[in-house]
Amino acid sequence: MTMFRTVSGALTIYAGDPRPVHFPFFDAAGAPQSLSGRRFVFAVRRDILTQAIFDPIPMILSGDGYYVTAPITADQATAIYEAGVGYPIVYDVIETTAGASTTRWTGRISAQPSTALPSDAPPRWIDLPVAELVSDGPVVRVSERGAAGPGVEQRLKDLGDITEADPALMRDKIREWGGEGGAPFAEAADAAAQAAVAARHQAENLVEPVQDIVDNGASAIAIDGNGQSLSPSAILTGAQAVLPIHFKSSNIYRTKRALIAAHIAGDSLIDDGPRLTAAIFDALKKGRDIIVTEPIWCNTGAVVTAEGTLLKIIGMGEGSIIGGPGVVGPIVKASNIADVGETFARSIDAIVNNIRFDARFVPGGNLTSADCLNLNGFRLTHIDQCDFYAADHFYGSDKGDAGAGLRGHRVVVSRSNFWGFLDAGLYLTANPDGSLDNTSALFFGNNFYGCRGGWAAKRAFEYIRSVGDYFDNCFNSFSTAPASSSNPVTGFTNAARKVSVKGAQIDNPISSAIDLRRAYDSHVDAVISGTIGRYPDGTSPAEVNIVKLLGTSRSRIDFVIDNEDPSIVAATTAVRIERTVNEDTGLDEGATDNVINGTVRRVNTGLIEGSLCDRNEVTLKMIGVPDLGTTTGALTRYGFSRDGVPWDRARYRRAPRKLFDYYHATANDSGWTGEDSWLGGQIYETDDASGATGERVRIGARATGSSGSAVAASMQVDGAVILDARSDQVKCQKALVIPALASADVPTPAANSFALFFEGGILKSKNSTGAVAAV
16 A cells, blocks of 8 residues: 655645644655654644644554654644634644654645535544655655664663663663673664664754755855854855845734734834844845845844945845834945945945835935935946835825935846835935946836936936836926035035936926936937826925926937816926036036927926027927917027917017028129028017017118128018118118107116107207206
8 A cells, every 4th residue: 555745845734624644754765764662743833933723733653653643633624724814834743752842844834725514523544554655745754864763772662671762771681681692782783773873863953954944045054143153255155155045024924014004003013124234244245145025124224334245135925124213314225335435346236126115114304315225336236126115195294215225336227116205216326526336327117106206316427228217296207406515616516417218208297307407418208298287285386397407408308298287387387498507616507509399288388498598499389388488598499389370470489590692692793682682680470469460570681782792780670671780881761760758767878878859849868977958
């Protein structure tokens, strides 16, 4: 007859299902050991507790002595299932031979529901000898390496020849039987018994640690801060070199939701911050992965500064790190630093994957460094598929500064989510003067919800690429604003530059969707939609500049703005181009040489270009925009259409007129006439109802002498020349109108000039001293 076993996996127990569970023990060669004279009990408990769910079950020895059986009743099976709902359940096989209590085996239980049946059925099994062993759920194979089963002394005790399984009693008994002639046999038996005892002790010392590794990974192996201090230069071998550190919570809660609910309810939670600090320190030095599968409560921040081999933190299942009210600064901070100050080693990589960070309980606020994760000075920093949470929305919140504060070369942040941070979900920086750790960042597929800033790059960080990021209800979606500092000239340090944003989707921006400040040589394309310019409570900020360029030059911006709010916020401007301070010189610097193209619906103002800004080319298709805006730069080109009116007939358009071909014009040497006499200039047109439809004003350079012998600055209205000014004369082609004014109302002119006016029918003048005289 065949006896069955299971080699791996959990022991399956069904509610209300009585069943025996068989445990054969095997030696190193795979042969079953005799368990005669040995006693065992079967206990069931929750994974993190020591108290058994019910009284341990005495195990029954089989007739051939090669396995023991735990008879689990229907009521006990139901109790196991009920205790296992929401909690991991394990069983222990404990040897109680000679009054001892030694755990021989610990395994997992998979507790499953089943159809309710009468619960008085006893567990049944057939007691047959062990033969070939194959897989089946109710049998668990236990293999003790090196143990050969009980020795001769145990057999003699079982036969009643000696009172205890003691090698000395066995030797005396053999001598008693055989006298001196049996001494050599007694010595051999004694040696065999001692070898068996040594082998059994070796097995006892090996089985439990090996099972601990199976259950706990490399956390079962001695590490820094866990019972043994290893030198940073130690060479790791075997399991220490390849197995990760499985970091487990000290609390009983196995889901993030349950742990947070327990804290809110006032439960006392164990602070895992110091243990996490030790684990990160060890992992960074030894290059081992940290695996987090449970919610970790950190009431003190885990802060580590060291050189090492690799930092890699991986979350699985419920792997999350929650900051408590005792945290000051970041919840987790790791720095690859060689010396104090600003010198980072940049010698190893940092990788964080699939961890859920939560800062809702961390005392924070903007600019407090109350970040979820802070990584500094690594050769490569990669964050993937992580969650960072401070609040549902920053508005009205006082928790969390930034989700991830990163400082280092070659930063990659991908497929991660950020909620409600008071500064920025993702904060990218370099050292204060922008000379180190400031090259190359890639963001893709990230989501930012209700943050004051989605991502922000500062301190001259360069070569930033954002691909397919999503922003919803953020104050500023992304920005390159300067960071405050102790700079004696400006009080700020340099902003980021060389930014490439592709495929950004921006919904419900509160202030600025695109905020580039001194971000030279950048290119952005984005779709901006939803309700624009409103906080969650419906109020609006003082200014809403959807596309904002401050001191930014040599950049291109392409966008679509569609405000779905039927009521337009009065302070909204589609494009705002302004000067800003140059952090190096302390002087104001304008935004120049930018190309901006967009479609705009339902905002108040199309374009505002401030002082010192020039040579910008702006083209807007505007729908439902009451104020077309203004420009200041002499060489700025602003082309637009409004509600279907072609751009060259739109109200108050100003655009450079083409330069005429001088040589083509002089080919006819008989004179300069008509259009050919205009060398270049600007044309202003209006369809304003207050003037003639199509009224045209032309200002520019015009040939006025014979065959181009003189050039004048001319002004013409509807084809009639009004004024010519050239080197030898100023000619007014229309009647000169002199106003009738009281002397007191005439402004005093500048030095060496007179003002003419009529007063009482007499032509009078006023000079620069204010003296009035009749002409």
